[in-house]
Amino acid sequence: MSASRVLGLLLALYGRMSQRRIQSLRDQSRLMLFVIGIFVVGYWIAAYVLFRSGFGYLLRVPGLGEVLMDRMLYLFFAFLLVMLFFSNVVIGYSTLFKSPETGWLLTMPIRYADVFRWKTVETVFLASWAFLFLAAPFVAAYGVVRDAAPAFYLKALLLFVPFIIIPGGLGLLVVLALTRFLHRQYFKWGLFTLGTVLVIFAGWYLRPVDAAQLQQTELVQSLNQLLANSRIALQPLLPSYWMATGMIAWGEGWSGRGLFFFLLLVSNAMMVLLVCSVVSQRLFYESWSRNKSQGTIGTPGQVFHRNLLGDSNCTWLERLMSLWPGLHPATRALMIKDMRVFWRDTSQWSQFVIFFGLLGLYVINLRNVSYDWNNQHWAGFVAFLNLGASSMTLATLTTRFVYPQFSLEIRRLWIVGLVPYGLKRVVLEKFWLSSAWSVCITFSLTCLSSWMLQLPGWMTILFCATAVLVSLGLCGIAVGIGALFPNLGSGSTANRYDNPAKIVSGFGGTFCFVVSMVYIALVIAAEAVPIYFSWGGNLTLNIVVAWLFVSLLSLLMILVPMSLALHKVSVLEV
C-alpha cells in the first residue's frame, strides 16, 4: 500500500473521529460549547487589542518605531520556534513510544516509515495548534498596524505551514536519537538537561546591564539596550528569521522578497521531512524495539532516583515526609504515591517544568530591561503584570494537573475507597499537597520579581501575600470542581479515562479554567484599581480594604467548592 494511501486513510479516520468529538460535545453540553466559544473570542479580542496597542506604542517612538516593531516580530517567532521545538519533543515521545496506536499500527502490513510519517503529522498538529491559536491575534494586529492588504493574512497562514514543520521534524529527530542512544529512564533527564542548557545560554546571553546603565532613563538608550539584547533573533540561519522577514516583506507589499523567504521555509521544511524519512527508516523500528526492551538499570542516577522516590525499603522522600508532624499515615502514603506518580509520568512534569521554566526566565530577565526605577507607578504596573502572568500560569497548571486528580482516584476506588480512610480525607489531601507546591513556586517567583523590580517593602509584602492567597484559591477551585464534576469517560469501567490530558478536556476542566481566570481577573482588579486611583490619596486604607476583599474572595474560592465537594464525596456512590 502506498504511503499516501495510508496517510489518507488515517487522516480520514481522524477527521471522522474529530467530527464525532465535536458532535458529542454539542450533544452533551451546549453550555460548555458556549463557554468555550466565549473564551476563545474573548481571548482573541483581548489579545488583539493588547498587541495592537503595543505595536501602536512602538510605532510612535520617533525614528525607531518600525525597527522596534519588526524586532518584536523576530523575537516573537524566535520564542515560538523554541517553544514549538520543545513541545514537539515532549509530544513526539508520547505519540511515538507511549501511544497504544503505534503498537497496533506496527502489527499491520504497512511500512514502519508510513507509521512514522503518520505520527509526525499527529505530533506536529498536537504540538502546534495551540501556538497558532495564540499567535493569530499577534499577526492580525501586525497586519492592521501595517495597513497590510487582505491577501497578507492568507499569505501569513501559508508561511506558518512550513514554519511549524521545521521544529516538528527536528523535535522528532531528537526524540529518535534520544530514544535510540539513551536509556528510556534517562529520556527525561536528557530533555531536562537540554532545557537547562537552553536556560543557562539564555541567562548568559541576556546578561545584566551594569549599574550605570540602570540609572539611565533616556528612552533611546533603553531601546538601544533592548535592540542589543534581542540581536540573537536576527540570526539569518534561524527559521524564525525567515518567517518574520517573509511576513514583514508581505506586510510591506514586497511580493518577491516575501515569496523568497516563503520558498526558503518550504525548501527547508521539505529537507527536514526528507531527513526524517531517511532517518526513520533506519532508526524508528530500532528505537521502538529498544524503548520496549529496556530493563531496569543500576547506574548512579538510577540509584539516586530509586532512593529519592521509590523502590528502596525506605526512601528519602518517605523519610522527609515522616518529619511532617501530626500527618495521618494514610495521608502521608497518599501524598508519597501522588508525588511518585507525578514524577514517573514524563509528559506530566516536563510540561510543568516548561511552563514554570519560561516564567522563571521571564522573571530573571526583568533585571535586563532599563525601567525607570524611580517611577513606582511603572514598577508597580510591571509587578501587577508579573502577578497576573504567574497566577495565570498557575491556573493552567492547577487545571491541567490538580483538576484530574479526583477523576483519576475514582478509577482506583477499589483500593482508596475501601480503606478505612474516607474520600473526604482524599479530597483534603489533594488540596493540601497541591497548595504546598503551588505556594512554594508562586511565592518564590513573586519574591524574586519584586526584588528585581526594587519594589518598596509594603508592595513586596502585598504581592507575596496575594500570591499565597491566589495559590490557595486556585487549588481550592481545582480540587473542588475536580470532585464536583469528575470526568470519568463514558461506557464501562474499562473505557474510563486514565490520561489526565483527556480528563481535563471535558466540561469540568473547562469550567475549572474559566472560574480560575475570572477569579484572577477579580483579584488583580481589586488590588490594582484602588492603588492607581488613589495615587497620592489615602493609599494605606485602600490597600487594606483591597487586600481584605482579596482575602475574602480567596476564602470563598476555597470554602465554596471544597465544602460542596466534601459533601458530594460523603454521599458518593460509584
Add this chain to the structure above:
Amino acid sequence: MIRTEHLTKDFGNFRAVDDLNLEIGTGEFFAFLGPNGAGKTTTIKLLTGLLKPTAGRAFIGGFDIQQHPIEARRLLAYVPDMPFLYDKLTPREFLRFVGELYGMDRARIERGIEELFELFSLGEHAHDQIETLSHGTRQRLVIASALLHDPKVFIIDEPMVGLDPRSARVVKDVLKERSRNGMTVFLSTHILHIAEELADRIGILNNGRLIAVGTMEELRVASGVMGALEDAFLTLTRAEEEEGVPAPEA
C-alpha cells in the same frame, strides 16, 4: 507456518526468552502455556515483530518477520491481551478501516463484516461508538477484526479475558473451525482447560525456556503424571525450577 530459530530476547540483564526453537505446522492449534513472567507475551511480540530479538530469528509463513515484515504481517493476525481500539468509531467503521489497511477490496470487506457480525453477535452494536461497548463486546470486536482478512496465522494472547461463557464458546468454536480449515492458531493462556480442550500441541515455557512441547499425551508421558494437564504442567514447571531439568523431547 510459524518457526523460530534460537530465538532469544534480553531486557537489560534479564533474559526473557532463551534460545527458543519451535515449529508449528499449517492448520495446527498450538497452545502456549507458562507461569506469570515466563516470557509468553515477549515471545508473541517477537513473533509479530513488535520487538527485535537479541539473537535468533522468527518466521511467519516462511518470511523472516525482521527481514520481510510486511509480507509476514499480511499472513498474520494478532490479538494482544490489552487490545487497542479507536473509541470514537463504530464497530463497522473500525472493521472497514482494518480491511482497508490490509488492502482488501470493498466488496470483500463488506462480506466479511456481515459474516463476522453474525458470528460474534455484533450486529446490534454496529452503529454504536466503540467507547460505549462493554469489555466483552470489545473483545469480540477485536477478534472479529483480526479474522477479517482471513489470516493464515492467528496469534492470540489470553483470548477469554472478559468474555461471558456464550461468547467464549463462540470464540473457541470459530478458532477451532478455522484451524481445521488451515489457519494456524497460536494461543497463549493461563487457563489450562482451554489448552487441553482445543490444542493439537502444547508448549510450556518457564523462565524463558521451552521446557516441554508435545500433544497432551506426550506431555503426560514426559511429566510422568497421568492426570489432567494441570498436574502435568505443575510437575514440569516445578521440576524445571527445582532441578533445572532440560526440556524433554516430546
